[in-house]
Amino acid sequence: MKIREKLGYTAAGLTVLAAVLVPFLLYGVFTKGFAALGLHVDEMYSGGPKVRTIHNAAYSIDIHRPVFPHMLQTEKPFVQLDWKPVSSLPGHVSDLVDVDGDGQPDVRVSFDVPKDPKTPLRVNVEALNPRYEAMRNVGKERFSKLIVRVDDAILVRVPLTHP
Amino acid sequence: MAPVTEYFTFGEALVLGLSSGPACLASCGPVLVPSLLADGAGVRRGSRYLSTFLGARFLGYLLFAAVAWELGARVSLPPAPRLLIMGVVHVLLAGVLLWYAYSVGRACTQSCGSELVAIGAVRKRGISGPAALGFLTGLSLCPPFVIAGVRAAELHSAVAALLFFAVFFVGTSVWFVPFISLGCVRRSQAVTTVARMAMALIALFYLFLGLAMLMGRNVYGR
Amino acid sequence: MAAEARILPHREIAPRSIGRSVLLTLPIVLWSLLIFSSSFRQPNRSAQIAGIMTAVFMIALFFMMMRTWSTYRWRRWFFVALGLLFPVGFIHTVMVMRGSMGIPMEEMIAGRTPFCFMPIPLLILPAALTRTVVFPGSILPGGGMSRSGIAAMMGVWLAITLVIGKGWCSYACFFGGIEEGVASLPKKAKLRKIDPRWRYGPWAVLLAMVLLSLALFEPAYCMWLCPFKAVSEYVAARNTVGLVQNGIFVALFAGLVVVLPWLTKKRTQCAFFCPFGAFQSIFNKTSVFDVKIDRTRCSPCVLCQNACPTMSLTAESIAQGETLMSCMKCGACVDACPKHAAVWHIKGTEVAVKPERARLMLLYAAWGMAVMFGGTIIAEGLAAILHVFV
Numbered sequence: 001m002k003i004r005e006k007l008g009y010t011a012a013g014l015t016v017l018a019a020v021l022v023p024f025l026l027y028g029v030f031t032k033g034f035a036a037l038g039l040h041v042d043e044m045y046s047g048g049p050k051v052r053t054i055h056n057a058a059y060s061i062d063i064h065r066p067v068f069p070h071m072l073q074t075e076k077p078f079v080q081l082d083w084k085p086v087s088s089l090p091g092h093v094s095d096l097v098d099v100d101g102d103g104q105p106d107v108r109v110s111f112d113v114p115k116d117p118k119t120p121l122r123v124n125v126e127a128l129n130p131r132y133e134a135m136r137n138v139g140k141e142r143f144s145k146l147i148v149r150v151d152d153a154i155l156v157r158v159p160l161t162h163p
Numbered sequence: 164m165a166p167v168t169e170y171f172t173f174g175e176a177l178v179l180g181l182s183s184g185p186a187c188l189a190s191c192g193p194v195l196v197p198s199l200l201a202d203g204a205g206v207r208r209g210s211r212y213l214s215t216f217l218g219a220r221f222l223g224y225l226l227f228a229a230v231a232w233e234l235g236a237r238v239s240l241p242p243a244p245r246l247l248i249m250g251v252v253h254v255l256l257a258g259v260l261l262w263y264a265y266s267v268g269r270a271c272t273q274s275c276g277s278e279l280v281a282i283g284a285v286r287k288r289g290i291s292g293p294a295a296l297g298f299l300t301g302l303s304l305c306p307p308f309v310i311a312g313v314r315a316a317e318l319h320s321a322v323a324a325l326l327f328f329a330v331f332f333v334g335t336s337v338w339f340v341p342f343i344s345l346g347c348v349r350r351s352q353a354v355t356t357v358a359r360m361a362m363a364l365i366a367l368f369y370l371f372l373g374l375a376m377l378m379g380r381n382v383y384g385r
Numbered sequence: 386m387a388a389e390a391r392i393l394p395h396r397e398i399a400p401r402s403i404g405r406s407v408l409l410t411l412p413i414v415l416w417s418l419l420i421f422s423s424s425f426r427q428p429n430r431s432a433q434i435a436g437i438m439t440a441v442f443m444i445a446l447f448f449m450m451m452r453t454w455s456t457y458r459w460r461r462w463f464f465v466a467l468g469l470l471f472p473v474g475f476i477h478t479v480m481v482m483r484g485s486m487g488i489p490m491e492e493m494i495a496g497r498t499p500f501c502f503m504p505i506p507l508l509i510l511p512a513a514l515t516r517t518v519v520f521p522g523s524i525l526p527g528g529g530m531s532r533s534g535i536a537a538m539m540g541v542w543l544a545i546t547l548v549i550g551k552g553w554c555s556y557a558c559f560f561g562g563i564e565e566g567v568a569s570l571p572k573k574a575k576l577r578k579i580d581p582r583w584r585y586g587p588w589a590v591l592l593a594m595v596l597l598s599l600a601l602f603e604p605a606y607c608m609w610l611c612p613f614k615a616v617s618e619y620v621a622a623r624n625t626v627g628l629v630q631n632g633i634f635v636a637l638f639a640g641l642v643v644v645l646p647w648l649t650k651k652r653t654q655c656a657f658f659c660p661f662g663a664f665q666s667i668f669n670k671t672s673v674f675d676v677k678i679d680r681t682r683c684s685p686c687v688l689c690q691n692a693c694p695t696m697s698l699t700a701e702s703i704a705q706g707e708t709l710m711s712c713m714k715c716g717a718c719v720d721a722c723p724k725h726a727a728v729w730h731i732k733g734t735e736v737a738v739k740p741e742r743a744r745l746m747l748l749y750a751a752w753g754m755a756v757m758f759g760g761t762i763i764a765e766g767l768a769a770i771l772h773v774f775v
Contacts, residue, residue, distance in 0.1 A: 008733025011673040012746045015548055019750040022544045023420070023757050031533075031540030035524055039512055041535075042602070045493055045521040070515060072186050073602045074383040140490050140623065148491045155494065185514065193596040356582050360589030361596075368597065368609070375626065382626050383601060 043067040044143050047080035047155065052101060058088040062153075063099055066160060069144075076159040078144040079132070081109065084153035089113045099132065099158075107132050109156055111147060123147035123156050133159040172318065176327045179314070180334015183307030187335040190307075191220070193365045194260065194300050198293065199345045200358035201267045209346025216297035217339060221332050223301020228312055228328050229321065246376050249303065253373030256299040260366035263292040264359040307335065398454055406451040412749060413447045417756050424764055431775045435767035442466070442763070443756050450748060454741070456716030460555060461565060467759045468562020470766025472616040477769035479618055482530055487621030492530065493521035499618075500535045502542050502558075503611060504604035506664040507594055511602060519603050530618075545758060549751045550672025551665040554655060554713040556755040559762055560613045564654050568646035568694060576648040583657045584696050584711065591660035606660060612637035656695035656711070666710045674747040675730050676719060678706045679737035682726035692721035706736065714747065 018026060040046070047064050054061040062082040069075045079099055083089060092112050096105035106129035111121060125135035133145075135158065140146045147156045195216060202212050301308075315327040348354060375382050400406075417440040424436025446459045453459075479486055488498055500522045511519045518524065518535060525534045545557050554561055590610070597605040608620070609630060615638035622628045637658075645653035655662050669675070678689070683703065690698040697712040708718070718727045728740035729747060 004733040005735070008673065008731045011733070012731045012743070015673050016746055016750045016753075018544075019548045019753040020416075022548065022754065026544040026547070027537075027540045029540075030543045031536045034539040034543075035536040039516055039518050039524065041496060041522060041524060042517045042519045046496060047494060070186075070517075070602055072189055072600060143490070143494075146490065148489075148494060150491050150495045189599045193593070193600050196596055197592060352582075353585055353588075356585045357588040357592060360585060361593040364589060364593040365597065368593075371629075380624075380626060 044069055044073060044075050047157070050082075054097065056095070059083060059085060061095065061097060063097070063101075067144075075142060075144040076133075078157045078159045081156045081158065082153045083156070086113065086117075086149065086152050086154055089154070093154075096128075099129075104129070107158060109158075111154070111156070113154070117149060121147045121149060121154065125156070125158050127161075131160060133161050135159075172323075172327060173330045175314070176311070176330035177334045179307075179311055180331040181337060182334075183310070183331075184335045184338030186307045188338050190303075191300050191339075193368075194256070194296050195339075195342065196345070197358040197361040197365065198260070198263060198267075198296055199342060200348065200350075201264065201355050201362060202293075204346060204348065204350040206343055206346040209343045212293050212346075213339060213342055215291055216293040216300075217336050219291075219294040219297030220301035221329070223298040224308060224328055224332060225325060227302055228315060228324060243379075246379065246381055249381075250373045250376030252299055252302045253369045253376060255373075256296070256303065257366040257368075257370035257373060259292075259295045259299060260362050260369065263296065264362040264366070266292060268355070268359055400452050401454060403452070406448055409451045409745065410444060410448045413752055413756070414444050416753055417444050417760070420757050420760065421764065429768070429772075431771035432764070432768045434771055434775060435764045438767055439760050439764040440756075443752070443760050447748070447752055450752075455720045456744065456748065457720045460716060461569065463755060463759065463763075464555065464562040465566035465569070466562065466763050467559050468564075468566060470763045471559035472563075472766075474762065474766035474769045475617055477766075479530060485621065486618045488521075488618050489621050493620075496521065496523035496527040497530050498522045499530045499532055500538045501607075501617070502538060503613075503661045504598075504607050505539070505542060506591060506661060507598040507604045507606055510595060510599045514599075519598070520607075541758060545754050546665065546668050548754055549674070549714070549747075550668040551662070551712065552672070552674070552714040552747075552751050552754075553665050553668075554662055555715040556751045557758050559759065560616075561652060561655055563616070564642045564646040564652050565694065567643055568650045568652060571647060571650060574648065574650040576645075579649060579651070579696065581696065581699065584709075586657040587655075587659050587663035587666075587711075590658055591663040594660050609633060610637065612641050612654060612658075614638075650694075651696065652694040655713070662711070662713075669710050669712060673732050674714065674743065674750075675732060676708050676712055676714065677728055677730040677736040678703050678708075679726045679728060680704070680706050682724045682737070684724060684726075686723070688721045688723065689718035689727045692717040714751070719744075 044067060048067040049065055050062045051065045052063045054063065060083075062084070064080040064082070066077060066079045068077045081097060081099070083093060083095075090113065092110070094108065094110040096108050098104060099106040106127075108126040108128065109123060110126075111123040114121070120139055122137050122139055123135060124137060125132070127134040135145060138145055138147065140148060144157055144159050147154065149155075195213075198216075199209060199212055202208065311328060311331040315324040315331075318324045318327055372382055401409075421436040421440045424432050427433050427436070443463065446463055450456055450459045476486060483489070483492065492498060498521045500520060504520060508518055508520060511517055520535065523534045524536050526532065526537070527534055542553075545553055549556060590606070594606040594610070601608075607614075610633065612634060614631070614634035619631055619634060620627065622631050641654035641658055645651075678698075685700075685703055687700075687703075690696075690700070690703065693708075694715065694717055695711055695713060697709045698718060699709065702709050716729075719729060721727070725737070725740075728737045729744040730736055730740065731743045731746065734743070
């Protein structure tokens, strides 16, 4: 048998072996390898990492790092605030929030918390700091401007006026 | 002699252009890449195509900047007329892309010849395809252009604003140079057909976006 | 007029003996028992039965491949079952978890959009330039519909592609079976003359979608052009643009996956549109298995060309003794050839010398992947149906 043929059959045999190893080894190796690349889901979806938590009596407000979309993305920069747990929220929430951590309240966020989790949410945001955009009766307008319920938290995204 | 601050401003323009280059590439890519591939092969021809495209794009930038500055509206027009202009530009761009895809197919059945393909009548004088595409791409107000425009409009004169734009443009254009290498791709029937089909698909997408804008909906707007 | 292709062994060969067929099927029996052992132990009765049924189904099909020396028609049974049962299982799970096929923004924000393999080529450039995955899922398991996460699907895709290259499109893709099933229904094609330039369609869609995905920073194919949104899930329409998007999905599904396959008896979505298929074609260069035409035996009668569901054989390629890059290794041409000229082949070896050895090695690898990936999906779909009765 010529060398080329031997190599061909060897490669074919290795391929069959690889097929056997897929569920036991290769799948896990490739999955972990991909996870180790350090990629992250676009923050326009994920909302950015949490940087601070404000603790109120019965609930807390998580403040995320502001998200600045890439130049070609058409969403505005925004900051995400999470109220949780929903079960501990009063029927109407109206909170002054210090978003940038300078000790001064930046926005007043107001929304009703309906008992039925499927009821659409609406939020009003009063901008005390001109860096943030006011919102009036906003639902799920766009990724940079919305209020949604995700599991046991209510997320509000407030657009930034000046990056 | 220009004041020292002007040099800093033009330095800023160059840095802004260089940093915006990838975004310019990404926004121009859907028009530039398939049209460059559909055209004839050769590095020289690719260079001519690219320089025509970029030159026309530069004219589009300057035209809009000059008109906007002259009107005193800076670059930030009110949303409604801006959406209308963008809609018209997108529809025109779609039309030119489709027409160019057709023209290059007719012109380059054997070989493309030495002249860049013109849209319109193949044998008679027509508008250069890359020029039309570049000009319309320049008018389409990609985000880096808007940022540069806002900055340029803060300068004290129209000439300074136009110079700022020119330097910014040079900064972005550096990133386009590697596209000359697309001229090295062998132009088989497969390559040109793929490129023309891709142009048609992208044209349909731009047509949809343009029509949506004309109806007042900015599908991908802030 | 070109002769109609019969996708059956044209040649008159006695079937392989039952004993030898069973022997050759044994590895697949063991493999199936291994892969489905977990479903056998499930407390859920419908999942147990579905697992057993699927294992028997896959083993039976492989046995028939061995007994009859043919590949295509048995592989097609599996592939059609996969194409039909994936939407059943998927839509069932979606309705149970969300109550709707529309993906609401909440799910996208929570990273619970399930990751399909289709946008893989579109995500490469944005990820390379900005280290960002422009898909509303989770890298690791994120709960809900995200299942095992983006990394897991990437792992599966890479592993299977390494083993069978573009054979993914014949043994793993959970969408292609729908049109393959539709294409097999009519006896004759009503539309026979197809401009061969349409074969470049997938590459054009790939080029356009890669460029637009980078320009828009989103998976443009998923947002605008995927026909299979009609049988899986889609971004919930919140406005007119959303309605237009959903209209496009339904229209493309109807046209490319139902009407055109019916008229042409070809896998038209795969052959003329699918950008992922074009991307997978690249891996045919790295795959060790391919199909060759032995020119000493070839007539040419073009039966293989007519049989190919993706027009991956042309007069020029047959004259050169090979298929085009778009070959999915489905086996239609091999089974249709009356002269044993179209044969399975291992790169580096002589053409048409021991082609059955090449076929066996390919099938062990490919069917192993089919059992592991497609078989699991079939079992889930079956379980969803059986759950109604059991």
